[in-house]
Amino acid sequence: MSLQLQDVHHSYALTEVIGGVSLTLPPGGVVALVGPSGCGKTTLLHLCAGLLTLQEGAMHSGFAKPALMFQQPRLLPWQTTADNIALGLRAQGVARSDARTRAQAMGQMVGLDADALAAYPHQLSGGMQSRAALARALVLQPDLLLVDEPFAALDIGLKAQLHRLLLHHQVEQGTAVLMITHDLMEAVRLADTVLVMAAAPGRIVHRHTPSGAALTRSDAMVYHDTAELLRVPVVREAFGLDALQEEERAASEPAAAVLPLPGARVPRVSLAPPADPGAAQLPTSRSRQCG
Amino acid sequence: MLRLLARVLRGLPGYLWSGWGACASLFLLLAAWEAVAAFYDPLILPDPLGAFAALWGLVEQGSAWPALAATARRALMGLALAVSVGSLLGLAAGLSVTASVLSRPLVTVLLGTPPIAWLVLAMLWFGMSDGTPVFTVFIACFPVVFASALQGTRTLDLQLRDMARAYRLPMGMALREVYGPHVLSYLFPAWVTALGSAWKVTVMAELLASTDGVGAALAASRAQLDTAVTMGWIVAVVGCLLAVEYGFLEPLKREVERWRETPI
Numbered sequence A: 001m002s003l004q005l006q007d008v009h010h011s012y013a014l015t016e017v018i019g020g021v022s023l024t025l026p027p028g029g030v031v032a033l034v035g036p037s038g039c040g041k042t043t044l045l046h047l048c049a050g051l052l053t054l055q056e057g058a059m060h061s062g063f064a065k066p067a068l069m070f071q072q073p074r075l076l077p078w079q080t081t082a083d084n085i086a087l088g089l090r091a092q093g094v095a096r097s098d099a100r101t102r103a104q105a106m107g108q109m110v111g112l113d114a115d116a117l118a119a120y121p122h123q124l125s126g127g128m129q130s131r132a133a134l135a136r137a138l139v140l141q142p143d144l145l146l147v148d149e150p151f152a153a154l155d156i157g158l159k160a161q162l163h164r165l166l167l168h169h170q171v172e173q174g175t176a177v178l179m180i181t182h183d184l185m186e187a188v189r190l191a192d193t194v195l196v197m198a199a200a201p202g203r204i205v206h207r208h209t210p211s212g213a214a215l216t217r218s219d220a221m222v223y224h225d226t227a228e229l230l231r232v233p234v235v236r237e238a239f240g241l242d243a244l245q246e247e248e249r250a251a252s253e254p255a256a257a258v259l260p261l262p263g264a265r266v267p268r269v270s271l272a273p274p275a276d277p278g279a280a281q282l283p284t285s286r287s288r289q290c291g
Numbered sequence B: 001m002l003r004l005l006a007r008v009l010r011g012l013p014g015y016l017w018s019g020w021g022a023c024a025s026l027f028l029l030l031a032a033w034e035a036v037a038a039f040y041d042p043l044i045l046p047d048p049l050g051a052f053a054a055l056w057g058l059v060e061q062g063s064a065w066p067a068l069a070a071t072a073r074r075a076l077m078g079l080a081l082a083v084s085v086g087s088l089l090g091l092a093a094g095l096s097v098t099a100s101v102l103s104r105p106l107v108t109v110l111l112g113t114p115p116i117a118w119l120v121l122a123m124l125w126f127g128m129s130d131g132t133p134v135f136t137v138f139i140a141c142f143p144v145v146f147a148s149a150l151q152g153t154r155t156l157d158l159q160l161r162d163m164a165r166a167y168r169l170p171m172g173m174a175l176r177e178v179y180g181p182h183v184l185s186y187l188f189p190a191w192v193t194a195l196g197s198a199w200k201v202t203v204m205a206e207l208l209a210s211t212d213g214v215g216a217a218l219a220a221s222r223a224q225l226d227t228a229v230t231m232g233w234i235v236a237v238v239g240c241l242l243a244v245e246y247g248f249l250e251p252l253k254r255e256v257e258r259w260r261e262t263p264i
Helices: A041-049 A081-091 A096-109 A112-120 A124-136 A156-173 A182-189 A219-230 A233-238 A245-252 A277-290 B002-039 B048-061 B064-095 B095-110 B114-128 B131-154 B160-166 B171-209 B214-223 B227-256
Strands: A003-012 A015-025 A030-036 A054-062 A066-069 A144-148 A176-181 A194-196 A203-208
Touching: A003 A041, A015 A030, A015 A041, A015 A203, A030 A041, A030 A096, A030 A182, A041 A054, A041 A176, A054 A203, A054 B114, A066 B214, A081 A096, A081 A112, A081 A124, A096 A112, A096 A124, A096 B002, A124 B064, A156 A182, A156 A194, A156 B002, A176 A182, A176 A245, A176 B095, A182 A194, A182 A219, A194 A219, A194 B160, A233 B048, A277 B002, B002 B048, B002 B227, B048 B064, B064 B095, B064 B131, B064 B214, B064 B227, B095 B131, B114 B171, B114 B214, B131 B171, B214 B227
Parallel strands: A030 A176, A030 A194, A066 A144, A144 A176
Antiparallel strands: A003 A015, A003 A054, A194 A203
8 A cells, every 4th residue: 555656757748847757755744845936846756646647657646535635725716725625525425414523623732722713714813724624634634645745835833833733643643645846845844755846857865764753753854954964965956056166166175075074053144945046045154064 | 693683783783884975976866967957848857856756646647656566577587587597507508518608698788689679579479468567577587697697606615625535525514605606795785786687677678569557658748748656666766676675785895895894
């Protein structure tokens, strides 16, 4: 029981957006696909969710109950939050009252109070709407959760809360998660396996395995890991970042290419989001430390 | 169902209270009518009391209700035809890009053709039967309903459609809970507009092509130069429309579009 993609290609008209992607997601695993905007992440996820038809390659899913969380909350504006959360359950044929009871329990679990559950989506804040969308997916007790950077628009505090909610649920239920994001740090924080994609056409160029279980990772570890990942030349290239200055130097004098000291301090602001031009500050601080 | 009733009853005092505003503006209109009537001969413009008295006379005579019923019957028949055919065809056309591109100019042609022209054609085709006002109402209301149904279908939210597919909503449930409410939010205002014009067009058609109904009665009062009775009929027609609008459609609209309400 796992999700397997083998050499998947996909094109929109004449433009190839995915050029040969293979990956395996085991039960209970968390895989993050990271890449710049337009590298075909969402297309890949929609292929996995069955929203797009597979054109080329093979896909096999042994998961029986997949659920998809979109980039936007996509709640029905004419239904209350509780009814929105219950939607998937009712689609499976669960009786309305039963579905509503379970939806309310799940809503409370993700931090929605009775008022929020009785309100219509437009009366909720963006964070509340994301919680409702998360609850709508989790209430189905999926064995595979497909997540399309749903927390991208939230502030870091809300993001961290929802990450914890998702991880706790994932550990408890043993849900497999395939998430896509353009935020390297988010990927490093949540995933067992981080796959970095490059664009034109979309393909996997690097695989990274963060250490330890996701819930035990400290902020320092995540920052350090992210910094490490950002030093990998193919990753920098995928995000369109300039090559590290020291990498250039390393080419001429190999002795300089030492890995960073454990616990090396890395400026935090320069890392998130990775596509930010601010990340270009990284080489300066590194070379200062090395020098 | 019980909960719906409870909600409607809870909302009733607030709704009735909001009626004061509507009443105030109607009374202002009556006051303006009274003021203008004071300057003119009753033959030109009788005052409101005169018009109401004339209307009361028609009711006592027993000619008011049958005429209103005949007019209502024709208006509702034409409206029912326009609403059902227009909604269905509009939805169907909205599903196909080609059909919506093709039908847009046709809607403009239909909307641009004056109802009186259709009336003349209808008189030639249907003579003095009920067919004439019913056809004219149908052809006047159809493009309004059709265009809204088309618009509603064309603007279906693709994101919600994908959501419905990802959560594997059965077809019936998707229609009821995802597509239906969206299309209805376009259709409902169109139906209200169509009702208003159905009522007006029927009276116009009857004036020229019927022997009974409010329109025919108006033709008779014009022939007798009886301005008070004419105004009485006008009051009756407008009163009926106001009653349907505020007694039925507006509360219905509030119930259907409850989710649009602003945050409490």
